[in-house]
Amino acid sequence: MNRLQRAAVLTALADELRKRGSWCGETHLQKTAYFLQELLGVALGYQFVLYKHGPYSFDLHDELTALRADQLLELRPQPYPYGPSLLPTAASADFRARSPRTLGACRRELDFTADKLADKGVAELERLATALFVTREMPDGDAEARARRINQLKPHVSLDEARAAVAAVDRISREAAAFAE
Amino acid sequence: MAKKIHEIRDPIHVFVRLNSDERKVLDSRPFQRLRHIHQLALTSLVYPAATHKRFEHSLGVMELAGRVFDVVTYKDSVSDPIRRSIPEIDDDDSLRYWRRVLRMAALCHDTGHLPFSHAAEKELLPADWNHERLTREIILSPEMKAIWEGMTPPLRPLDVVKLAVGPREATDLTFTTWEDILAEIIVGDAFGVDRMDYLLRDSHHTGVAYGRFDHFRLIDTLRILPPPSTADGGAATEPALGVEEGGVHSAEALMLARYFMYTQVYFHAHRRVYDIHLKDFLAAWLDGGKFPTDLEKHLCGTDNEVYVGLLDAARDPTKPGHEAARRIVEHQHFKVLYERNPDDVAKDPEAGRAVFEAAAVAFGAESVRHDRIPPKGEAVGDFPVLMKDGRIASAVALSDVLRNLPVLSVDFVFVAPEKWKDAEAWLRDKRASLIQKKETQ
Numbered sequence: 001m002n003r004l005q006r007a008a009v010l011t012a013l014a015d016e017l018r019k020r021g022s023w024c025g026e027t028h029l030q031k032t033a034y035f036l037q038e039l040l041g042v043a044l045g046y047q048f049v050l051y052k053h054g055p056y057s058f059d060l061h062d063e064l065t066a067l068r069a070d071q072l073l074e075l076r077p078q079p080y081p082y083g084p085s086l087l088p089t090a091a092s093a094d095f096r097a098r099s100p101r102t103l104g105a106c107r108r109e110l111d112f113t114a115d116k117l118a119d120k121g122v123a124e125l126e127r128l129a130t131a132l133f134v135t136r137e138m139p140d141g142d143a144e145a146r147a148r149r150i151n152q153l154k155p156h157v158s159l160d161e162a163r164a165a166v167a168a169v170d171r172i173s174r175e176a177a178a179f180a181e
Numbered sequence: 182m183a184k185k186i187h188e189i190r191d192p193i194h195v196f197v198r199l200n201s202d203e204r205k206v207l208d209s210r211p212f213q214r215l216r217h218i219h220q221l222a223l224t225s226l227v228y229p230a231a232t233h234k235r236f237e238h239s240l241g242v243m244e245l246a247g248r249v250f251d252v253v254t255y256k257d258s259v260s261d262p263i264r265r266s267i268p269e270i271d272d273d274d275s276l277r278y279w280r281r282v283l284r285m286a287a288l289c290h291d292t293g294h295l296p297f298s299h300a301a302e303k304e305l306l307p308a309d310w311n312h313e314r315l316t317r318e319i320i321l322s323p324e325m326k327a328i329w330e331g332m333t334p335p336l337r338p339l340d341v342v343k344l345a346v347g348p349r350e351a352t353d354l355t356f357t358t359w360e361d362i363l364a365e366i367i368v369g370d371a372f373g374v375d376r377m378d379y380l381l382r383d384s385h386h387t388g389v390a391y392g393r394f395d396h397f398r399l400i401d402t403l404r405i406l407p408p409p410s411t412a413d414g415g416a417a418t419e420p421a422l423g424v425e426e427g428g429v430h431s432a433e434a435l436m437l438a439r440y441f442m443y444t445q446v447y448f449h450a451h452r453r454v455y456d457i458h459l460k461d462f463l464a465a466w467l468d469g470g471k472f473p474t475d476l477e478k479h480l481c482g483t484d485n486e487v488y489v490g491l492l493d494a495a496r497d498p499t500k501p502g503h504e505a506a507r508r509i510v511e512h513q514h515f516k517v518l519y520e521r522n523p524d525d526v527a528k529d530p531e532a533g534r535a536v537f538e539a540a541a542v543a544f545g546a547e548s549v550r551h552d553r554i555p556p557k558g559e560a561v562g563d564f565p566v567l568m569k570d571g572r573i574a575s576a577v578a579l580s581d582v583l584r585n586l587p588v589l590s591v592d593f594v595f596v597a598p599e600k601w602k603d604a605e606a607w608l609r610d611k612r613a614s615l616i617q618k619k620e621t622q
Contacts, residue, residue, distance in 0.1 A: 003531070003555075004530065004531065004621045005621055007530065007621075008621055047352060049348060049352045050355065050356075051348050051356070051361065052361070052419060052421070053408075053419055058348075058349040062555065062556070062557045063555075065555075065556045065557065065588055066555040066556050066588075066590065068556075068588045069526075069555070069556050069588040069589070069590035070526055070530040070590075071523065071526055071527060072530070075562075075577065075584060077575075077577050077578055077584045078575070078578060079578065080574060080575075080578045080579065081409060081568070081572055081573065081574030081575060081578055081579075082409065082575055082578060083408070083409040083563055083575040083577065083578070084563060084575060084577040084578070084584070091527055094618070095530075095621075098618060098619065098620050098621055099620070099621040100620070101620075101621075102621055126419070153355075154419075155266070155358075156265075156266055156419065
């Protein structure tokens, strides 16, 4: 995908998340884009490393900034003391209307991702995305081993929370596999 | 008796103090080389006093890194939840070790810079190389390893690497929360001391006063804090650098300083086009058109050798890179034909490319250059603020300045001065057909 195609997909992702009630801050976009790329196979081309609140892409971080400069995303402050949202602009709707082929090719993946994740808060998204990261790192690891690895990597995530996240990611992965067929 | 603390005068920090171990790094070949790498490449052609070097900047970064470390690890400033997330903060031996690593990493963070710093890095290094990778290779080199291992207690070279280049560049290394925070002290988007020092120093040397801000107050109010909440079902708890409420205005001033320095200095059109001419010269002048990544060769390459080659090529039309060198030396740089603006962006975010491609056909590829830098970092520009009542708030929720700070992006098309008049008339005629809404391909 080139930069403008990625712009269409990212603003569509933000739009779908928002329509389903997501807070849609940067963490929400980072983690849902991670699922979109790594689980659903949409070739955004970002490299994710384990960093802030789980898998994180510095390239995506830059791209979200570029989308603000391009008037396709806008920073929407939220009432004190909460962090801001990054929302698609009116101009981005027009831009997406000019990207029918790009969006047509990943519409189902966008909807699936938003359906599964739009209602999650940042803490839960961190746990789920980290669980997916660890599952990809340990494809043969059983649920308990993966939960322990999450707890080791992110000590503020308790073992019980990690176990729940692994179970949820396994469930979403099964649905994604069935959906892909 | 040998001195244990060495003092170096500095126009920004008055004195930079370093111990004998740090002095060994200062005296090493990789660090001394920085005396010959200009901080701002050819910016002195636009701002004549901007001739300062990476050497003094690196000393400044070390000085500030030490100050920030002392402030954010001060016992009374660390909350219990942060202590639980970062056990290293309660271990005095660990604190002493990491303070040393942090200052060494700050000292070494720019050792991998090529001649003329960022001017030509992307195109003139082989794929998968950048200055951070060279920095890493230098820190891990036998020459530097001998220094790390000779200290008491020794420093682990990979710890220095992690903090010097940060998680963005060391993607193969796993960072603990503590290491993330320490790397953020040096290279962080919001409060990295690399940025603090270069803004203050570049402002001082260019004479552009907008780059100044109250870094004393800002540093005194820095804290390790949980992130701001989003109120959507459980806040994340992973800590980051933030400020006390009393430091918000200093943080605003830092962000404004950055904005003004980018608009006035770093993205100045003439400065940008001199970088392009330098890149063209180097591509023709260097063996194979690339800088070497061999460390010995890297350590022998400075601005001085390039300047000699540049002046030589400018005088002699038979030398590789003559035309680009001549344009730099004789100040015959290309002129701005097109510059990004909001109306065009609304039609086509890559309007500059459309103009560039058509202009290259109309006036010849050798007479037209495109300079496109999408913005980096600061997607949100938010950070946690510790309020007087103990709550953690979003800086963007508190500050009109932060929420309205423009995002900068460069998109210039330059044309040779002898063709500029024709090109300008051509663009007036073609503009509407070149810049229009079209389907994303």
